[in-house]
Amino acid sequence: MRMKLAALVAGLGLFSVGVPVLAHHAVGAEYDASKTVKLTGTVTKIEWTNPHARIYFDVAQADGTKVNWNVELAARSALVRQGWTARTLSVGDSVTVEGILARSGVNMVNARAVLLPGGQKVFSGENQ
Amino acid sequence: MRKFFVAFLMTAALLPLLAQPASMQYDTSQTPIAAVRRAGPPKGPVPRLPNGMVDLMDATWTGGGPVNDLEGQGGLKKGELDALLLPWAKALMAMRDETQEPHNACLPMGVPRVTPFPYRFVQNYTHKGPTHMFILHEGNIHSYRQIFMDGRKHPADLDPTWYGHSIGRWEKDTLVIDTVGYNDKFWFDRRGHPHSEQLHTVERWTRLNLGEMENKVTIDDPGAYSKPFTVTFMATTTPGDELLEYICQENNQYGIQTIPGYKGPTFGGSTSK
Numbered sequence: 435m436r437m438k439l440a441a442l443v444a445g446l447g448l449f450s451v452g453v454p455v456l457a458h459h460a461v462g463a464e465y466d467a468s469k470t471v472k473l474t475g476t477v478t479k480i481e482w483t484n485p486h487a488r489i490y491f492d493v494a495q496a497d498g499t500k501v502n503w504n505v506e507l508a509a510r511s512a513l514v515r516q517g518w519t520a521r522t523l524s525v526g527d528s529v530t531v532e533g534i535l536a537r538s539g540v541n542m543v544n545a546r547a548v549l550l551p552g553g554q555k556v557f558s559g560e561n562q
Numbered sequence: 563m564r565k566f567f568v569a570f571l572m573t574a575a576l577l578p579l580l581a582q583p584a585s586m587q588y589d590t591s592q593t594p595i596a597a598v599r600r601a602g603p604p605k606g607p608v609p610r611l612p613n614g615m616v617d618l619m620d621a622t623w624t625g626g627g628p629v630n631d632l633e634g635q636g637g638l639k640k641g642e643l644d645a646l647l648l649p650w651a652k653a654l655m656a657m658r659d660e661t662q663e664p665h666n667a668c669l670p671m672g673v674p675r676v677t678p679f680p681y682r683f684v685q686n687y688t689h690k691g692p693t694h695m696f697i698l699h700e701g702n703i704h705s706y707r708q709i710f711m712d713g714r715k716h717p718a719d720l721d722p723t724w725y726g727h728s729i730g731r732w733e734k735d736t737l738v739i740d741t742v743g744y745n746d747k748f749w750f751d752r753r754g755h756p757h758s759e760q761l762h763t764v765e766r767w768t769r770l771n772l773g774e775m776e777n778k779v780t781i782d783d784p785g786a787y788s789k790p791f792t793v794t795f796m797a798t799t800t801p802g803d804e805l806l807e808y809i810c811q812e813n814n815q816y817g818i819q820t821i822p823g824y825k826g827p828t829f830g831g832s833t834s835k
Contacts, residue, residue, distance in 0.1 A: 460630075460752055463661045464820035483813035485668070506815075511679060511700065511806040517594035536820040 461534075465506075465544040469535040473503060473543070477527045482520035484510045487557070489548070491529060504542045505531050507557050522556050523548075529556075595803050599624070603773025603798040608735070616735045616769050618683040622805060626767075626777040626797025627676035632750040636779075636793025643755070643791060651756050651786040658754030661817055661824065664747055668810035670705050670724040672748030673741060673763050674779045674795070677701025680803055685711075695730050695737070703810040709739050716742050722759050724748060737767040758785025773799050 461467075475493035487507040492500040507513060523529065530549040536542040548557045609617040628635045633643035647655065664670075671677055679701035686694040695709040709730040716727050720743030727743040744761045761783040769775045775797045782790035817824040 460660050463659075464817060481813055484808050485810045485812075485814055485816075488813065488815075504815075504819075509679075509808070511808050512596070514806060515595040515599075515803070517596075538820050538822045538824075540819045542820055 461544055464536060465534045465542075466537050467534050470532070470546075471535055471543055472530060472532050474528070474530040475500075475503070477523055477525050477529055478502060479525065480520065480523060482510055486510075487513055489523065489529070489531075489557075491531070501541055503531070504540075505533065505548070506542065506544045507548070513557055518557055595800060598802055599800040604801050606772030608769050608771055615732070616737075618737065618767070618769060618775070619685060621799035621801065622680035622682050622803045623775065623797040623799055624678070624680045625676060626775065626795045627674040627779075628751045628793070628795065629676060629678070630752050632675075632753070632755045632793060635751075636795065638791070638793060643787075646787040646789060646791060647756075648786055648788060651758075654756050655754045658749070658756075660752045660754070661821055663749045663752060663754065665702055665749065665752075666816045668703050668814050670748060671699075671702050672724055672744070672750070673707075673726065674765060674777065674781075674793070675748065675750060676795075676797075679808055680800070680805060682805060695739075698805060700805045700808045701810075703808060716740075722746070726761075726763075733766075735768060737765075739763075739765040739767070741765075756786055757781075757783050760785035767797075775799075 473491075473493050475491040477489055477491045479490040481488040481490075487510045489505045489507065490502055491505065492502050494500055508516075528551055530551075531543060531545050532547040532549070533543040533545040536544075545557065547555050549555055609620055611617050634640065636643075644652070644655075660666075665675075665677075677699065679699070681697055681699040681701075684696045684698060685692055686696065690712070692711045695711050697707040697709070699705040699707070705725070707725050707728060709728040711730050713731075714729060716729060720727055722743060722745040724745060724747065726741040728739050728741040730737060730739045732738070741763045742761070744757070744759060744763075746757060746759050746761075748757075749755065750757065761781070763782075764780045766778040766780075767775055768778070777795045777797060778792060779795070780790055780792045781787070
């Protein structure tokens with residue numbers, strides 16, 4: 435899995451620099467571009483769906499509890515056209531998510547990048 | 563020799579089909595289709611069918627209509643279209659904001675709007691010749707447009723629908739699609755340009771070369787605009803792309819939790835709270 439993923443990341447590296455492409459809807463009404471966030475945690479669920487793929491991940495808090503975040507990615511079909519698959523990430527993987535926060539203040543983020551511990555980007559690009 | 567050559571050609575044409583897996587997946591050792599699209603449309607002459615007609619069916623298309631702004635994307639000057647809005651339509655548009663648009667709720671985009679996803683023209687042939695052209699859209703949501711190519715007229719009594727009643731004809735190399743019978747539900751764009759059930763569109767699709775096709779659309783809606791206007795868009799092809807599954811209601815969480823006080827429509831809902 436890791437070898438395959440590494441090859442995929444290497445192969446896509448040239449193409450996955452964030453190029454904004456129209457999404458199902460305008461992101462600005464739901465997420466605040468001025469509120470950026472960077473969170474690290476463990477993937478608990480992957481939804482390989484339209485109109486957006488999503489990952490859910492647990493972020494450890496200072497008091498030892500965990501908070502589960504809902505991460506909005508590009509459309510599944512857009513990610514497939516980038517070369518990603520449902521098997522690119524697995525439940526239990528450690529990831530860092532960079533993105534912007536939901537306007538309502540719930541634990542939801544629109545991802546600009548999903549990074550593996552080594553810094554490789556997955557599910558990147560086409561989120562806007 | 564000639565027979566052998568024909569057989570060879572047919573086999574060569576069928577081979578890619580045989581090699582195609584039942585459910586289409588991209589080979590990740592290949593260049594991702596998104597990168598192919600970013601490289602720009604292919605260059606070359608307009609492809610033609612054996613009878614000399616322009617071939618619109620050899621590839622998928624993206625673009626060719628508005629998403630964000632009918633006025634600006636359609637090539638009109640700022641304020642030019644808005645000046646044509648009748649008072650009630652202007653007032654309605656002023657009340658609209660993008661969180662309310664039907665498209666967010668997985669409803670169809672109407673005409674001439676497009677989605678970020680591709681579509682494909684498919685000509686239906688029978689023993690009577692070409693009868694229908696279908697435009698199959700991946701986007702909102704697996705929609706198809708049905709265009710009657712058999713010379714019939716619009717019926718007198720029309721049932722208002724999202725895509726209306728379309729009749730098509732070829733004028734030299736241009737596919738002309740004439741549509742009436744729309745409902746007034748879809749928005750032309752995210753800005754909320756409205757229309758009425760009196761909407762009448764005439765699309766003129768002209769393939770310019772291998773990779774590009776112009777869509778010149780005359781919009782006549784005396785119910786919402788003071789005179790007809792024409793907007794022009796460019797569609798492009800992406801070699802190797804195919805329609806993918808796009809079930810928008812599958813996991814549409816638009817606005818439910820993210821927008822404070824969200825009161826817009828929700829469809830498909832959320833698989834996770």
